[in-house]
Amino acid sequence: MVYLDNAATTPLRKEVIEEISKVLVENYGNPSSTHSIGRKAKTQLETSRKTIAKLLNCNAQEIIFTSGATEGINWLINSIVKKKNIQRIITTKIEHHATLDTIKQLKDTEIIYLEINTNGEIDYNQLENLLEENIPTLVSLMHVNNEIGTVLNLKKVCDLCQKDHIWFYSDMVQSIGKTEINIQETPLDFFVATAHKFHGPKGVGFLYVKKNLVLDPVFYGGEQEKGWRAGTEALHQIAGIAKALDVSYEKLIEERIYISSIKEYCKQQLEINFPNIKFNGKNEFYNILNVQLPLEKSKSSMIVFLFDQLGIALSRGSACQSGSSKPSHVLAAFLSKEEVEKPSVRLSFSHYNTKEEIDLFIEVLKKI
C-alpha cells in the first residue's frame, strides 16, 4: 500500500516506539505514589511536560495532557464559555467537526461564521470589525486546515484579539510538530495538539492553557493535571508524545524540505498527465494537496474505495467523516455546488513517502 493520508494519522517513528516500550517496561509506577518508583514516574511525567513546553517556548504548567485533540476541544470550549460568560463565538465553516459540533451544541451562544474566500482563507477585516463590537467573545480558528492546507495568520489574529481583550483558541493539530511555534511571539490563550499527527501514539494529546487562566475540571476524583483532569496519567503515551515532538522538531528543517519536494513532484506529475486538473484552495501548507480529479461526478462516492483497491490509501477529507457519502463541508464552504460534487481527494504526505510512490499514484489515477 502507498499511504498518502498523513493528515488523518501518521506511522510511529522508531524512536517513539522505543521510548514507549522502555517506559512500559522500566517505569511502571503511578506518578502520584510517593515511594521512589512513583517518584521516578512523576519525574518522567514532568520531564515530558517540560520537553514539550521548551519546544513551543511556553511554560510547563501551561501544558495539560489529554487523550487527544477532540477531548481538549470539547473541554476547552464548554468550560471557557461558562467561565467567561462568552456570548459570541467567531469561527468558520472549515473547522474540524470536533470544533464545529462542540460549538453547535452550546445553548444561548451566538455563532458567527467568517466568510471564506475562493482560496479557503478568512476575511481578516470582517474579524477585526466584529471584534470591535465589545461583546464577550471566543475566537475559534484553526491554524492549518486539515483538508486544504490553508494557513491562518496566527500573529495577526493574536494581535487583533489582544487589542480588544478577546479570548483566542486555535486547533493546532495539523501544525504542531510540522512548523515552528513560539508562544511568546504568538501568545494565544488556548490551543490543542494530538500526538498521532506527528508520528506519535494515538490517544494522547495536550491542551495549552495560558498561565493564570483556569478551567473547570473535565473529570473529578484526583489531583492529576492540576486537579482538572483526574485519573492516573498514561505515562507511556505521554513519554511518547514528548519524544515524537522532540524528534519532529529536531528533523523539521530537513523533513520539510523533503516533503515539500514530494508535494511539488506530485503537483507537477498531476499537471503533466492530466492537463485539466484543478487544485482546491490555496494548498499552502507543505504536506497537504487537495485535488479535483478529472473524473465524472458519479465516481465521487466510490473514489476512496477505487484507490484503495489499487493500493493507494487516501481520503476525501477528514478521516472522522470518511464513512459519510456527503461531500466535504470544507470544500462546500468556498466552492460552487457543482464543483463540490466532483470527485476530489486530499493527499497528505510525510517523510516516509517517495517519488516512486507518487508515480504509482499517477498510474492508478490513469487506470481509474
Ligand code: PLP
Ligand atoms: N482537529 C483536526 C484539525 C484534526 O485533523 C483532527 C484529527 O482527526 C482532530 C482535531 C481530532 O484529533 P484527535 O484524533 O486527537 O481527537
